[in-house]
Amino acid sequence: MSVFKNNSRPQTPTVRDGDQYARVINGLKHIYNSKIKPLETTYNFEGFHSSPLTNSDIEAKPIVLLIGQYSTGKTTFIRYLLDKAYPGEHIGVEPTTDRFVAVMHNSEERVIPGNAAAVNAELPFRGLNKFGQAFLSRFQVSQTNSPVLENMTIIDTPGILAGDKQRTERGYDFTQIIEWFSNRADLIILLFDSHKLDISNEFKLAINSLRGQEEKIRVILNKSDMVSQQQLMRVYGAMMWSLGKVVQTPEVMRVYLGSFWTEKPPNCFEDCRELLEAEQNDLLKDLRELRRNAAIRKINEIVKRARLARVHALIIGHLKKEMPSMFGKNKKQEKLLANLDKEFVKIQHKHHLPAGDFPNPERFRQNLSLYNMDKFKPLKEDIIARVDEALSVDLPRLMSEFPQGNPMLDEQQ
Amino acid sequence: MSVFKNNSRPQTPTVRDGDQYARVINGLKHIYNSKIKPLETTYNFEGFHSSPLTNSDIEAKPIVLLIGQYSTGKTTFIRYLLDKAYPGEHIGVEPTTDRFVAVMHNSEERVIPGNAAAVNAELPFRGLNKFGQAFLSRFQVSQTNSPVLENMTIIDTPGILAGDKQRTERGYDFTQIIEWFSNRADLIILLFDSHKLDISNEFKLAINSLRGQEEKIRVILNKSDMVSQQQLMRVYGAMMWSLGKVVQTPEVMRVYLGSFWTEKPPNCFEDCRELLEAEQNDLLKDLRELRRNAAIRKINEIVKRARLARVHALIIGHLKKEMPSMFGKNKKQEKLLANLDKEFVKIQHKHHLPAGDFPNPERFRQNLSLYNMDKFKPLKEDIIARVDEALSVDLPRLMSEFPQGNPMLDEQQ
Ligand SMILES: Nc1ncnc2c1ncn2[C@@H]1O[C@H](COP(=O)(O)OP(=O)(O)OP(=O)(O)O)[C@@H](O)[C@H]1O
Numbered sequence: 001m002s003v004f005k006n007n008s009r010p011q012t013p014t015v016r017d018g019d020q021y022a023r024v025i026n027g028l029k030h031i032y033n034s035k036i037k038p039l040e041t042t043y044n045f046e047g048f049h050s051s052p053l054t055n056s057d058i059e060a061k062p063i064v065l066l067i068g069q070y071s072t073g074k075t076t077f078i079r080y081l082l083d084k085a086y087p088g089e090h091i092g093v094e095p096t097t098d099r100f101v102a103v104m105h106n107s108e109e110r111v112i113p114g115n116a117a118a119v120n121a122e123l124p125f126r127g128l129n130k131f132g133q134a135f136l137s138r139f140q141v142s143q144t145n146s147p148v149l150e151n152m153t154i155i156d157t158p159g160i161l162a163g164d165k166q167r168t169e170r171g172y173d174f175t176q177i178i179e180w181f182s183n184r185a186d187l188i189i190l191l192f193d194s195h196k197l198d199i200s201n202e203f204k205l206a207i208n209s210l211r212g213q214e215e216k217i218r219v220i221l222n223k224s225d226m227v228s229q230q231q232l233m234r235v236y237g238a239m240m241w242s243l244g245k246v247v248q249t250p251e252v253m254r255v256y257l258g259s260f261w262t263e264k265p266p267n268c269f270e271d272c273r274e275l276l277e278a279e280q281n282d283l284l285k286d287l288r289e290l291r292r293n294a295a296i297r298k299i300n301e302i303v304k305r306a307r308l309a310r311v312h313a314l315i316i317g318h319l320k321k322e323m324p325s326m327f328g329k330n331k332k333q334e335k336l337l338a339n340l341d342k343e344f345v346k347i348q349h350k351h352h353l354p355a356g357d358f359p360n361p362e363r364f365r366q367n368l369s370l371y372n373m374d375k376f377k378p379l380k381e382d383i384i385a386r387v388d389e390a391l392s393v394d395l396p397r398l399m400s401e402f403p404q405g406n407p408m409l410d411e412q413q
Numbered sequence: 414m415s416v417f418k419n420n421s422r423p424q425t426p427t428v429r430d431g432d433q434y435a436r437v438i439n440g441l442k443h444i445y446n447s448k449i450k451p452l453e454t455t456y457n458f459e460g461f462h463s464s465p466l467t468n469s470d471i472e473a474k475p476i477v478l479l480i481g482q483y484s485t486g487k488t489t490f491i492r493y494l495l496d497k498a499y500p501g502e503h504i505g506v507e508p509t510t511d512r513f514v515a516v517m518h519n520s521e522e523r524v525i526p527g528n529a530a531a532v533n534a535e536l537p538f539r540g541l542n543k544f545g546q547a548f549l550s551r552f553q554v555s556q557t558n559s560p561v562l563e564n565m566t567i568i569d570t571p572g573i574l575a576g577d578k579q580r581t582e583r584g585y586d587f588t589q590i591i592e593w594f595s596n597r598a599d600l601i602i603l604l605f606d607s608h609k610l611d612i613s614n615e616f617k618l619a620i621n622s623l624r625g626q627e628e629k630i631r632v633i634l635n636k637s638d639m640v641s642q643q644q645l646m647r648v649y650g651a652m653m654w655s656l657g658k659v660v661q662t663p664e665v666m667r668v669y670l671g672s673f674w675t676e677k678p679p680n681c682f683e684d685c686r687e688l689l690e691a692e693q694n695d696l697l698k699d700l701r702e703l704r705r706n707a708a709i710r711k712i713n714e715i716v717k718r719a720r721l722a723r724v725h726a727l728i729i730g731h732l733k734k735e736m737p738s739m740f741g742k743n744k745k746q747e748k749l750l751a752n753l754d755k756e757f758v759k760i761q762h763k764h765h766l767p768a769g770d771f772p773n774p775e776r777f778r779q780n781l782s783l784y785n786m787d788k789f790k791p792l793k794e795d796i797i798a799r800v801d802e803a804l805s806v807d808l809p810r811l812m813s814e815f816p817q818g819n820p821m822l823d824e825q826q
Pocket residue numbers: 068069070071072073074075076077090091092093094095096097098157158159160222223224226258259260261265
């Protein structure tokens with residue numbers, strides 16, 4: 001187990017990092033609950049967009065999703081990261097992991113079966129209920145005490161099989177599950193085995209289902225020390241050749257050549273060791289930055305949501321104001337509904353808002369028709385002022401805690 | 414120039430190899446001229462297929478075609494192979510090679526301009542006449558005394574430029590020329606520069622025009638020592654990713670990571686030297702085997718041609734025999750033309766021939782209608798016997814001079 005003692009294994013974040021992350025998440029919860037959520041609930045934001053965020057939504061750790069054909073070393077990779085087995089872990093040459101396992105932090109070891117996990121409000125897996133019993137009996141949460149898991153939740157998955165075994169014998173739609181997790185993941189790691197490289201059709205399907213998530217994907221060409229350097233180059237080239245055909249984006253995916261084992265296999269090659277170590281360090285660095293990036297992304301998402309909710313409140317307040325106080329309410333409501341785009345323009349002018357910040361009038365009208373506009377709350381300056389303060393002071397201050405620039409915000413601008 | 418003295422440079426074939434190749438080519442010329450060509454000329458093979466082979470067709474050396482964007486090191490690669498500059502060679506950082514250059518063996522140095530080269534019956538370039546003056550003024554043959562060139566002719570090409578420079582300013586259709594050479598080449602080498610990798614649209618077009626020739630293509634990722642090992646992996650991966658998208662075949666092209674220079678650049682990296690040398694040796698081995706493979710392919714082509722000509726002679730002889738000796742010749746000719754497929758079946762039964770060996774009746778009829786069947790020569794047993802002997806005795810004996818199996822024939826069966 002000596003590998004974990006040298007610096008090629010992930011370093012747990014320093015106390016400062018840990019404090020910083022916790023501080024940012026706490027700050028975010030506070031800002032959202034005190035300054036943004038009141039505006040959302042006052043102006044029926046939920047009916048037009050999405051329900052208010054819960055604390056566990058904001059607290060949720062970055063998710064790392066592992067995907068690969070069977071025996072590529074997914075479970076071994078997790079053991080390498082944790083420096084120990086997670087509860088209920090299986091490693092072996094045959095297809096071994098037979099379920100989706102969310103490996104999470106907890107002070108004591110325990111396994112929560114899928115059904116129990118999916119109803120637990122503390123866990124971010126309630127969305128899995130819709131996949132029903134067949135899937136939930138193939139899902140579990142494994143909790144263990146690990147500094148690595150303080151920073152991320154890792155999803156171990158069953159290896160992708162070829163042919164009928166994959167398609168019909170599972171009892172649930174593997175690709176749909178992969179899609180669900182990949183939408184929520186912060187990092188998706190595709191594992192390939194340089195020892196036996198063949199991309200089955202089923203694996204291709206799984207990769208295709210990641211469309212739109214390409215920027216989260218990293219590829220590990222694992223067991224790179226099980227072949228000689230020249231062979232490794234052939235395998236690596238062949239993998240990129242095939243991946244280029246499967247993945248539509250012209251941007252090349254970042255690949256890490258590596259071999260993640262906890263006990264060095266006796267028959268491994270040493271001619272690329274330096275390269276592999278450099279690559280592994282790059283990957284571990286990526287993983288260490290995950291939490292920082294996830295925190296930045298969370299701030300960014302809350303900023304977006306606050307802007308959206310603010311415009312929404314201005315629209316609702318405007319409509320309420322246009323309604324007559326006594327007679328002709330129905331007629332006026334119909335007129336407003338019919339001329340929604342013109343009302344939007346009025347609001348834009350009054351508040352100096354760009355048209356691009358406004359929702360699609362057609363879809364807004366559909367939601368709006370379910371409401372009685374007279375029942376809307378009038379615009380309250382103090383509620384708006386609180387969101388303005390969150391946007392102009394609190395959230396930027398939180399962001400400034402990341403001294404090395406904030407890629408997500410840069411990107412957005 | 415020390416690199417040429419160590420064993421990483423191409424070894425000239427041993428005298429035994431040279432003798433064997435010359436012996437095979439001489440044997441082939443003899444068999445073709447004495448046993449196959451008489452049958453072709455007696456039964457108008459030329460009018461239905463192609464004109465008889467000349468000695469220089471059979472003697473023509475394997476052609477190696479180099480293709481790549483400008484400054485990828487094509488001309489430098491030739492200098493590396495020859496251990497000297499060819500007459501009229503230019504190497505430089507700007508686009509330098511401004512014409513197609515056929516680098517060939519000759520006891521004395523000389524440059525033959527394109528127009529003169531294309532009318533020279535000794536040279537295999539008469540087909541280039543059809544591209545006219547604009548191209549021929551951008552073509553030349555450079556001859557020099559080199560043991561390497563005793564085994565192959567190398568085609569240096571102008572670097573592919575991006576955008577208008579490539580498309581309109583050349584005055585001739587670059588892609589068509591590439592197509593012409595690639596059809597005749599035994600090996601097509603695509604050169605990439607790991608120092609600046611971007612596949613221009615024009616390069617993509619050139620690669621697309623090689624469709625159908627994929628198995629001849631080898632890729633060199635050149636200047637691989639101008640980047641560090643980790644960078645090289647990125648560049649190599651990116652190249653395979655893009656190539657996989659451009660090239661339709663699922664089979665991965667063979668890539669050689671290498672750096673072909675005659676004087677080691679001062680700033681190059683050494684961390685992959687061993688790998689690069691192993692790769693270069695593999696490529697040079699491929700080049701050394703070119704002549705052997707080309708000889709095997711030539712035998713194979715002559716076998717194919719002889720079979721085709723034999724069936725052709727049987728058809729012509731049969732038609733002649735069906736013609737009446739006195740009256741009703743026109744009517745009979747028309748009837749034979751109309752029922753050509755039935756006549757084919759008769760010939761198949763009589764001579765125990767598979768239907769697949771027969772030409773397309775429709776196309777055969779078109780050619781046939783230009784002839785007066787009465788003027789055809791009757792089948793002569795001795796001419797057929799000679800071809801039979803070539804097919805059953807002479808050509809197999811020639812083939813057996815290659816002890817290590819004959820991939821081309823295996824493939825055909
Ligand atoms: N880096 C490595 N080098 C050599 N062998 C490895 C490496 N990683 C894993 N293995 C071996 O490969 C086999 C499969 O490992 P593991 O069970 O971790 O793969 P998996 O991807 O989780 O498989 P499954 O999809 O079946 O759950 C085991 O025998 C393991 O010891």
